[in-house]
Amino acid sequence: xxxxxxxxxxxxxxxxxxxxxxxxxxxxxxxxxxxxxxxxxxxxxxxxxxxxxxxxxxxxxxxxxxxxxxxxxxxxxxxxxxxxxxxxxxxxxxxxxxxxxxxxxxxxxxxxxxxxxxxxxxxxxxxxxxxxxxxxxxxxxxxxxxxxxxxxxxxxxxxxxxxxxxxxxxxxxxxxxxxxxxxxxxxxxxxxxxxxxxxxxxxxxxxxxxxxxxxxxxxxxxxxxxxxxxxxxxxxxxxxxxxxxxxxxxxxxxxxxxxxxxxxxxxxxxxxxxxxxxxxxxxxxxxxxxxxxxxxxxxxxxxxxxxxxxxxxxxxxxxxxxxxxxxxxxxxxxxxxxxxxxxxxxxxxxxxxxxxxxxxxxxxxxxxxxxxxxxxxxxxxxxxxxxxxxxxxxxxxxxxxxxxxxxxxxxxxxxxxxxxxxxxxxxxxxxxxxxxxxxxxxxxxxxxxxxxxxxxxxxxxxxxxxxxxxxxxxxxxxxxx
Amino acid sequence: xxxxxxxxxxxxxxxxxxxxxxxxxxxxxxxxxxxxxxxxxxxxxxxxxxxxxxxxxxxxxxxxxxxxxxxxxxxxxxxxxxxxxxxxxxxxxxxxxxxxxxxxxxxxxxxxxxxxxxxxxxxxxxxxxxxxxxxxxxxxxxxxxxxxxxxxxxxxxxxxxxxxxxxxxxxxxxxxxxxxxxxxxxxxxxxxxxxxxxxxxxxxxxxxxxxxxxxxxxxxxxxxxxxxxxxxxxxxxxxxxxxxxxxxxxxxxxxxxxxxxxxxxxxxxxxxxxxxxxxxxxxxxxxxxxxxxxxxxxxxxxxxxxxxxxxxxxxxxxxxxxxxxxxxxxxxxxxxxxxxxxxxxxxxxxxxxxxxxxxxxxxxxxxxxxxxxxxxxxxxxxxxxxxxxxxxxxxxxxxxxxxxxxxxxxxxxxxxxxxxxxxxxxxxxxxxxxxxxxxxxxxxxxxxxxxxxxxxxxxxxxxxxxxxxxxxxxxxxxxxx
Numbered sequence: 001x002x003x004x005x006x007x008x009x010x011x012x013x014x015x016x017x018x019x020x021x022x023x024x025x026x027x028x029x030x031x032x033x034x035x036x037x038x039x040x041x042x043x044x045x046x047x048x049x050x051x052x053x054x055x056x057x058x059x060x061x062x063x064x065x066x067x068x069x070x071x072x073x074x075x076x077x078x079x080x081x082x083x084x085x086x087x088x089x090x091x092x093x094x095x096x097x098x099x100x101x102x103x104x105x106x107x108x109x110x111x112x113x114x115x116x117x118x119x120x121x122x123x124x125x126x127x128x129x130x131x132x133x134x135x136x137x138x139x140x141x142x143x144x145x146x147x148x149x150x151x152x153x154x155x156x157x158x159x160x161x162x163x164x165x166x167x168x169x170x171x172x173x174x175x176x177x178x179x180x181x182x183x184x185x186x187x188x189x190x191x192x193x194x195x196x197x198x199x200x201x202x203x204x205x206x207x208x209x210x211x212x213x214x215x216x217x218x219x220x221x222x223x224x225x226x227x228x229x230x231x232x233x234x235x236x237x238x239x240x241x242x243x244x245x246x247x248x249x250x251x252x253x254x255x256x257x258x259x260x261x262x263x264x265x266x267x268x269x270x271x272x273x274x275x276x277x278x279x280x281x282x283x284x285x286x287x288x289x290x291x292x293x294x295x296x297x298x299x300x301x302x303x304x305x306x307x308x309x310x311x312x313x314x315x316x317x318x319x320x321x322x323x324x325x326x327x328x329x330x331x332x333x334x335x336x337x338x339x340x341x342x343x344x345x346x347x348x349x350x351x352x353x354x355x356x357x358x359x360x361x362x363x364x365x366x367x368x369x370x371x372x373x374x375x376x377x378x379x380x381x382x383x384x385x386x387x388x389x390x391x392x393x394x395x396x397x398x399x400x401x402x403x404x405x406x407x408x409x410x411x412x413x414x415x416x417x418x419x420x421x422x423x424x425x426x427x428x429x430x431x432x433x434x435x436x437x438x439x440x441x442x443x444x445x446x447x448x449x450x451x452x453x454x455x456x457x458x459x460x461x462x463x464x465x466x467x468x469x470x471x472x473x474x475x476x477x478x479x480x481x
Numbered sequence: 482x483x484x485x486x487x488x489x490x491x492x493x494x495x496x497x498x499x500x501x502x503x504x505x506x507x508x509x510x511x512x513x514x515x516x517x518x519x520x521x522x523x524x525x526x527x528x529x530x531x532x533x534x535x536x537x538x539x540x541x542x543x544x545x546x547x548x549x550x551x552x553x554x555x556x557x558x559x560x561x562x563x564x565x566x567x568x569x570x571x572x573x574x575x576x577x578x579x580x581x582x583x584x585x586x587x588x589x590x591x592x593x594x595x596x597x598x599x600x601x602x603x604x605x606x607x608x609x610x611x612x613x614x615x616x617x618x619x620x621x622x623x624x625x626x627x628x629x630x631x632x633x634x635x636x637x638x639x640x641x642x643x644x645x646x647x648x649x650x651x652x653x654x655x656x657x658x659x660x661x662x663x664x665x666x667x668x669x670x671x672x673x674x675x676x677x678x679x680x681x682x683x684x685x686x687x688x689x690x691x692x693x694x695x696x697x698x699x700x701x702x703x704x705x706x707x708x709x710x711x712x713x714x715x716x717x718x719x720x721x722x723x724x725x726x727x728x729x730x731x732x733x734x735x736x737x738x739x740x741x742x743x744x745x746x747x748x749x750x751x752x753x754x755x756x757x758x759x760x761x762x763x764x765x766x767x768x769x770x771x772x773x774x775x776x777x778x779x780x781x782x783x784x785x786x787x788x789x790x791x792x793x794x795x796x797x798x799x800x801x802x803x804x805x806x807x808x809x810x811x812x813x814x815x816x817x818x819x820x821x822x823x824x825x826x827x828x829x830x831x832x833x834x835x836x837x838x839x840x841x842x843x844x845x846x847x848x849x850x851x852x853x854x855x856x857x858x859x860x861x862x863x864x865x866x867x868x869x870x871x872x873x874x875x876x877x878x879x880x881x882x883x884x885x886x887x888x889x890x891x892x893x894x895x896x897x898x899x900x901x902x903x904x905x906x907x908x909x910x911x912x913x914x915x916x917x918x919x920x921x922x923x924x925x926x927x928x929x930x931x932x933x934x935x936x937x938x939x940x941x942x943x944x945x946x947x948x949x950x951x952x953x954x955x956x957x958x959x960x961x962x
Contacts, residue, residue: 035606037556038563039593044606047551047621054552070528071535075518076595076626076642077579082519098558099583100595103630104576112520114581125516125525134813140528145557145626149584161557332615
């Protein structure tokens with residue numbers, strides 16, 4: 001019976017191979033990750049989806065604090081005049097900001113915009129707070145919502161409102177600012193790879209793709225299951241641009257008044273979309289164990305039988321000291337229905353406990369990553385589960401890496417490149433001369449973009465993919481979300 | 482020298498007795514809790530202030546989850562039509578909402594307002610999510626920012642934008658909704674009393690003071706040091722009002738389609754203002770140990786001497802397994818300056834470690850609550866600190882309770898009441914007939930309001946304070962923030 005139900009259940013999700021985009025939509029809606037909001041392009045993050053965000057916050061925030069950053073909160077609303085202070089920044093964001101014009105029935109004297117990012121307001125405050133070298137470095141992060149009024153939206157990947165963290169730091173010299181920029185990119189890599197089991201490529205963005213107002217933007221790029229890229233986090237060295245516009249000056253040890261150097265860096269709820277598209281399969285989600293809202297779901301079998309529920313509760317009590325564990329003891333659903341439900345929701349470990357398990361001092365385990373089912377002893381369960389979760393993490397990471405390797409190509413032949421993009425999208429290692437013209441042409445011809453100039457340079461040719469001119473930089477090109 | 486600096490330092494804070502309001506402003510600015518934002522009525526919560534909010538979030542969120550609630554996230558922006566669905570709610574909030582009218586340079590087809598609270602959008606989503614009795618109870622909370630465009634603002638106490646949590650639950654019957662409403666009020670009491678060392682009075686709000694659209698509003702009221710009341714948290718039984726307006730219906734076990742019952746409840750960054758005004762003194766802040774961003778500040782004495790910094794780091798390493806500990810090893814400030822700084826910031830325990838302490842296998846402790854200074858052994862330091870923090874919590878709670886008792890009066894004589902409000906503001910236990918007329922007159926005559934009808938009723942008379950008519954309910958009246 002369980003098998004039959006399973007088939008029915010799974011049928012509700014469009015297979016990836018048929019329509020990856022529809023698969024994504026089916027998965028996020030059917031697993032209660034998200035719902036569409038009544039406002040265009042906005043989403044409601046449901047408890048199961050928000051649990052993933054709480055996991056990401058936990059593993060990122062810990063690292064921010066360990067490197068000396070503190071959280072703060074800056075206003076949602078920013079006066080219009082602020083946006084105009086930094087021309088490059090203004091051009092980048094003005095088309096997509098939302099304007100507040102009235103309070104109650106009164107018109108405001110100056111229009112306010114909802115933050116699309118907070119450099120302007122934060123730099124303005126910093127210009128008050130930074131006076132002396134003793135005030136530096138200033139290492140602040142904020143977890144908040146931002147709004148960008150985008151035309152084309154998709155839950156998690158691109159939404160009008162999204163949740164993120166934005167770090168904003170100020171430093172006395174250029175070297176320290178660069179070091180901070182790179183440190184935060186490395187922390188993002190740890191979050192992605194060591195926590196979300198999501199392999200990433202680190203590199204620098206092109207001038208065209210860099211953040212509005214930045215000196216240099218660094219990125220981590222992840223490959224989704226369908227071969228497309230997701231920009232999963234960025235770290236910007238802002239140089240002195242913002243400190244000059246907002247007058248962040250400090251009196252240095254040598255008695256000279258100097259402009260400071262600043263950085264900013266962010267990851268967002270977009271990462272949740274990444275988790276789904278990197279790890280998911282035709283049965284639904286696969287949650288990376290270290291941030292899974294539920295790591296172990298315990299399902300009592302024949303739980304009207306004496307002793308079953310007691311045992312299940314005892315096991316939960318033991319495990320919840322170390323793991324996020326829940327019991328599904330709803331009497332309104334059959335075990336088979338529950339198996340499918342939690343499989344679809346991607347809980348890494350399903351644990352079944354029934355009379356026979358109790359008799360044999362064992363529990364039955366089903367791994368979501370490999371779908372293997374086996375029994376383990378009730379003794380040392382904490383250790384067993386801990387080991388299993390690590391193993392699942394590694395298996396998931398390796399599987400994602402394998403997918404990326406399989407879909408990574410190398411060519412400097414433009415015709416071949418076009419074919420790849422049309423038939424088997426993936427990452428292409430290629431050469432680029434560095435010109436904006438070639439970058440624009442690539443996008444126009446193929447809809448692919450230069451994702452980054454990776455730190456890990458390889459020699460794959462000497463000529464630009466697009467113009468055939470001299471090229472010194474190897475780049476990754478791909479279609480992207 | 483330390484003494485002289487101390488005097489200079491403290492001089493910067495206006496004494497409470499001279500001007501309580503100026504004392505508050507001095508304290509919050511000088512301790513880096515907050516700064517004024519460039520937008521009218523908005524604040525920037527600086528890292529030290531935000532650390533307090535993180536503490537409150539931690540102790541509240543733990544309790545929400547332990548009682549089965551999960552976090553989610555709903556949109557910041559709500560279509561205009563939603564506000565109009567519930568007339569009472571609309572009247573309450575329409576005058577103070579901010580309106581978004583443009584995205585980029587385009588006018589929006591429907592105006593959006595920034596959430597002042599989220600009943601409307603959440604109930605609209607719930608009407609989709611709740612179909613059957615199996616979907617109930619629905620227990621969701623959200624941590625977010627809200628905006629109310631108020632005329633008179635003060636950092637933490639009343640700001641245009643503030644941070645809060647809003648719980649929104651749906652239940653199958655009235656009894657369960659009432660039970661939830663009371664449960665959350667009890668959790669708020671625990672947060673206030675057991676975590677923030679802030680004694681509160683629990684009771685019901687009058688019809689006039691209840692939440693717009695609620696059946697019944699319950700509140701916890703805290704007394705500030707100056708005798709004024711602060712509404713520190715509210716829990717609303719919304720009855721079927723919102724479920725009827727937003728069509729939250731479910732098919733019950735008996736096959737009948739029924740309207741659900743809902744609740745909502747919230748605490749906000751206002752509590753930070755409460756902490757400051759309940760516990761602070763003329764030297765500055767006093768942080769309740771259980772939510773203090775820094776519980777122990779370790780100050781190395783003569784730290785150029787061999788072994789001092791190593792010892793300080795070893796002690797920190799031991800203590801930070803259980804506590805929030807920081808070392809102040811800045812070489813740009815003297816120990817005396819640091820003592821004053823951390824005293825002003827209200828860190829519960831200051832620990833000094835110098836060569837003599839090391840020689841004697843001891844550390845020097847200064848308690849912020851009693852200002853006592855003494856030495857304790859380096860052995861079992863974790864236990865000692867744990868005990869001390871508990872003691873400080875209790876001392877602070879008792880001191881605040883004593884202040885409330887000293888400033889709580891009982892009278893049903895209106896002339897006496899007026900004198901109290903004019904000369905020695907505090908809580909007054911009195912009788913009220915229940916009429917809106919008397920409630921309005923009280924406010925007009927004295928600027929005091931009926932804070933609540935406490936659960937803990939005492940017999941203090943039979944006649945209404947204001948009209949002299951028959952009165953059955955004892956109430957607390959006070960001036961309020």
